[in-house]
Amino acid sequence: MVQPRILILGAPGAGKGTQSANIVDEFDVDHITTGDALRANKGMDLSDMDTEYDTPGEYMDQGELVPDKVVNAIVDEALSQADGFVLDGYPRNLDQAEELEDMTELDVVLYLDVDEEELVHRLTGRRLDPETGDIYHVEYNPPEDPEVEARLEQREDDTEETVRERLRVYEENTEPVVEYYEEKGTLERIDGNQAPAAVWESVKETISDAA
Numbered sequence: 001m002v003q004p005r006i007l008i009l010g011a012p013g014a015g016k017g018t019q020s021a022n023i024v025d026e027f028d029v030d031h032i033t034t035g036d037a038l039r040a041n042k043g044m045d046l047s048d049m050d051t052e053y054d055t056p057g058e059y060m061d062q063g064e065l066v067p068d069k070v071v072n073a074i075v076d077e078a079l080s081q082a083d084g085f086v087l088d089g090y091p092r093n094l095d096q097a098e099e100l101e102d103m104t105e106l107d108v109v110l111y112l113d114v115d116e117e118e119l120v121h122r123l124t125g126r127r128l129d130p131e132t133g134d135i136y137h138v139e140y141n142p143p144e145d146p147e148v149e150a151r152l153e154q155r156e157d158d159t160e161e162t163v164r165e166r167l168r169v170y171e172e173n174t175e176p177v178v179e180y181y182e183e184k185g186t187l188e189r190i191d192g193n194q195a196p197a198a199v200w201e202s203v204k205e206t207i208s209d210a211a
């Protein structure tokens with residue numbers, strides 16, 4: 001099979017990172033994630049770019065969107081180097097969706113649909129392994145190895161206050177993107193409230209049918 005070009009949409013905590021890891025393993029595509037790319041460049045100097053804040057980290061720690069011109073350049077560069085991919089965290093507003101039209105074509109657009117209180121519970125309980133990047137949850141998916149458990153870290157923007165702000169920003173900016181793909185008739189809605197393995201079955205089947 002030619003490597004598929006996949007877009008995964010969903011609110012903060014919907015499971016985009018969790019399912020993207022499965023997609024990479026199964027379909028041998030690159031994981032292009034703006035969140036990870038920006039976290040790796042939190043201190044990037046934006047002072048020449050006429051932005052409100054001087055670094056991406058200042059936007060992220062408040063749950064706000066990093067300016068489009070910064071993010072568009074990251075995605076354009078990553079897409080130019082990938083054959084197949086799963087794109088996670090972009091587009092987050094309608095301007096970014098229009099930019100993406102000029103960068104590439106998509107084979108499938110997945111939307112993980114999850115209830116708001118479940119999102120808050122997932123994000124405040126999320127923990128990350130800094131050595132492997134693996135994603136855990138204190139209740140839903142704790143690590144079995146006590147050594148791994150001891151080194152887990154919480155993301156700085158996973159406090160309840162910042163999570164609520166991220167969800168507000170999502171509702172205002174990114175829900176219109178979901179409607180945009182729905183109106184185009186390309187959106188594949190998946191019930192993301194299910195357990196991770198059940199979500200994965202739906203995701204895998206949807207990609208296999210579309211690719």
Ligand code: AP5
Nearest residue numbers: 012013014015016017018034035060066089122126137196
């Ligand atoms: P980003 O890193 O993209 O964060 P996000 O979209 O808020 O999404 P998350 O990574 O928090 O959630 P996820 O859906 O991947 O969930 P996960 O699989 O980890 O963005 C961070 C910031 O960067 C933004 O606020 C912004 O400032 C900036 N940024 C990024 N992109 C940008 C852009 N395009 N433009 C401008 N700014 C941008 O799962 C969450 C938890 O739930 C985990 O603990 C997991 O174990 C658990 N879980 C997952 N699935 C299930 C399930 N089915 N059942 C139970 N638990 C589950």
